[in-house]
Amino acid sequence: MNRREFAKLMGVSAVALSGIPLGVTRAVGQTKGGTLNTIIQPEPPILVTALNQQQPTLTLGGKIYESLLRYSPDLKPLPGLAQSWEVSQDGLTYTFKLFPGITFHDGKPLTADDVIFSMTKLLPETHARARGIYSRIEKADAPDPLTVVFKLKSTFAPFLTALDCTTGPIVPKHIYDGTEYRKNPANAQAIGSGPFKLKEWVKGSHVHLVRHEGYYRKDEPHLDEIIYRIIPDSASRAVALEQGKIQLTQWNDIEMFDVARLSKLPNFEMTTKGYEYFAPHQWLELNNRIKPMDDKRFRQAIAYALDLKSMAQRVYFGLPKVATGPVSSATRFYEKDVKRYDYSLDKAKALLDDMGLKPGAGGKRVTIKYLTPPYGEIYQRAAEFIRQSLGRVGIDLQIENTDVGGWAEKFSNWDYEMTGNLVYQFGDPALGVSRTYISSNIKKGILFSNTAGYSNPEVDRLFEEAATSTSEAKRQELYSQVQKILVEDVPVVWMFEQAYPTFIDKRLKNVTTTAIGVHESFSDVSFG
Structure with a gap:
């Protein structure tokens, strides 16, 4: 695409973008203020992270909603809404002291009651990962408006690492209590307590965030506004980066085949940092409830039929690492001694x-529908590679396409046969791994739960015992056992430990300083 074509593309949204800056707007030498132009791809179905945990929602929603803690790249807890915290000697009681002066975007104060409501009522109902974590809370108290005390039913080793803004976003109790959460009219306004608040969302064009003037952290945020531009075409996104129309890309914004070329741009740096907490794990999701996916031999056959090393090079241009099971090798408690499914037709x-x-006729054995994840062209190419691979063993893959909302609805309601999925690991199997395989997390309508419908009582037992053990050695032993069982059963076909490029304008500071990188609040991001 040439410059004229891109200008024409940008001109399509001229009316919607009138008055919206296209670049950095601040005085020369000024470090505070300015407009950050970036991309959100695909367009999220909603901005309320408590109700939707798809990647675009979390990326954008991280600026709007906050939680008790943040995490360093080595997963050590840092202050979030809580300025300090204590853990009792028996590991059952957690006490958090909130910063004073925190307000929601509607001006109402955020107190301990909002934290308790979010973590014990709303999130366990709406958030697949939070349900398994916060349901372990036996009692929650607010001795005063700035103090939250949680007492757990039993020890839960990773509780202190389960309080980031993607897992535990705090929502206003005065808006949600007593309502039907998913149908609350305030969802369109996305009222959080983060450093930025929603000014406007022009569907198909952009999401415009502006500074929350009542933000509790002194002299933050530094930026005046952030504009997330919706640019569906990958070539147009690349040109926008090349021409400086945007100052930041993340996740799938830049297609893998463009990474090497764009890494040479003099005004940008490229990093794969800022995804440590997520450790994105990609797999083929198989609906274990229906034939022939209910037979582990069929699932194993799919695993053997995929040449993942070739796929990593040809589709993803060498960025990911081939996965060997449910736990990423980049996180704790990985077990390498598991059954291997090396490519074998x-x-x-x-x-x-x-x-x-x-x-049968033409070598076809069975036809399976494949629901393609709507997260960019890379998923279309991956779907075609998978279709060709499975066709070689007689599995006829029929590719279906939909938008983000449609995919989420069909997938979460089990209205699929096979699809692609990418799930975060969150630094501990008890947080990001077990939810996909434990029987108690089979709940219709909830994304990133046990949507495959896999059930194994021994797997349930091992995950629960590992989550509550306080011995690191014992946890490793238990997680090693469960990984070996899962790799034998193949409830899903693990493919890659994904790596993503983040392109950052060299004038931007503090973009990837925590373990969640671009999902962070951006309160201290500035133009240097």
């Missing part, structure tokens, strides 16, 4: 033959 065919799925 012969083994895949033998398993299908053993099931009685003999080749």
